[in-house]
Amino acid sequence: MLKTISGNLYDYPKYYDLVYGSDWKAEFDFLEDCFEKHAAGVVQNLFEPACGTGRLLIRFAQADYAVSGNDLNRQAIDYCNRRLARGGFPPTAVVGDMCDFRCAQPIDAAFNTINSFRHLSTETQAQQHLQCVARALRPGGIYVLGLHLTPTTGQPLTEESWSARRGNLAVLSRMWVTGRDTRRRQEQVGMSFDVYTPTKQFRIEDHCNFRTYTARQMRKLLDRIDEFEITAVYDFGYNTGQPIHIGPETEDVIYVLKKR
Numbered sequence: 709m710l711k712t713i714s715g716n717l718y719d720y721p722k723y724y725d726l727v728y729g730s731d732w733k734a735e736f737d738f739l740e741d742c743f744e745k746h747a748a749g750v751v752q753n754l755f756e757p758a759c760g761t762g763r764l765l766i767r768f769a770q771a772d773y774a775v776s777g778n779d780l781n782r783q784a785i786d787y788c789n790r791r792l793a794r795g796g797f798p799p800t801a802v803v804g805d806m807c808d809f810r811c812a813q814p815i816d817a818a819f820n821t822i823n824s825f826r827h828l829s830t831e832t833q834a835q836q837h838l839q840c841v842a843r844a845l846r847p848g849g850i851y852v853l854g855l856h857l858t859p860t861t862g863q864p865l866t867e868e869s870w871s872a873r874r875g876n877l878a879v880l881s882r883m884w885v886t887g888r889d890t891r892r893r894q895e896q897v898g899m900s901f902d903v904y905t906p907t908k909q910f911r912i913e914d915h916c917n918f919r920t921y922t923a924r925q926m927r928k929l930l931d932r933i934d935e936f937e938i939t940a941v942y943d944f945g946y947n948t949g950q951p952i953h954i955g956p957e958t959e960d961v962i963y964v965l966k967k968r
């Protein structure tokens with residue numbers, strides 16, 4: 709039985725980045741395909757709301773894009789900026805709220821791929837977020853937004869796990885649903901990192917709430933944002949050659965929203 713610490717998993721960027729940063733290539737290639745296929749004109753300036761450790765921002769900086777991002781978590785932002793600076797790039801991530809920000813210059817594309825959007829707990833926040841992103845984008849720019857919908861037929865996913873190893877450090881990450889109230893639009897989720905090094909092994913355990921969205925609720929929200937049109941929808945297969953049609957059983961979705 710591992711010794712367990714209660715804590716906010718996002719306060720441990722080194723462990724977060726090992727688990728979620730290892731699998732960056734499919735998302736990176738998919739995002740580049742979306743820029744090519746769906747944005748008007750050249751995509752050079754990127755912004756990631758809720759960028760966390762910047763596991764994707766660093767890859768785009770290395771590929772010669774101008775990148776920036778924000779996140780509420782100071783530890784994640786410091787980690788992100790240190791890595792950008794080590795790579796010779798400007799430390800352009802800031803502590804900030806994805807519902808209330810402005811970018812210094814017009815953005816060609818923004819992305820937010822793995823459910824961060826569902827951390828926003830109210831409809832007002834979700835709407836403010838989409839309006840902020842829309843304001844930051846230039847016309848013809850795109851926002852690539854990925855999240856899990858709550859299916860209205862079939863059983864939704866209740867558990868997921870990932871693991872990664874670098875040198876002597878191995879991390880196993882788990883997420884499990886502990887409760888879901890679709891009337892209040894809340895899903896309670898447990899999350900943990902099991903950390904293994906040659907000298908210590910321990911578990912960090914966290915709990916958080918995600919807002920739930922059925923396909924219809926998400927559509928209704930997006931319809932209220934006049935600045936955006938839904939230009940394509942994909943799933944976490946990350947294949948722009950295979951757009952999907954959202955049905956009652958659809959769970960993972962990636963909306964490509966284009967600024968009018």
Ligand SMILES: C[S@@+](CC[C@H](N)C(=O)[O-])C[C@H]1O[C@@H](n2cnc3c(N)ncnc32)[C@H](O)[C@@H]1O
Binds near residue numbers: 759761781804820
């Ligand atoms: C699942 S992580 C994703 C991080 C990063 N986008 C990635 O793909 O690895 C969710 C992030 O959302 C951030 N977050 C939650 N609410 C936020 C808010 N209102 N504004 C900015 N960041 C927020 C958390 O601090 C956390 O870093």
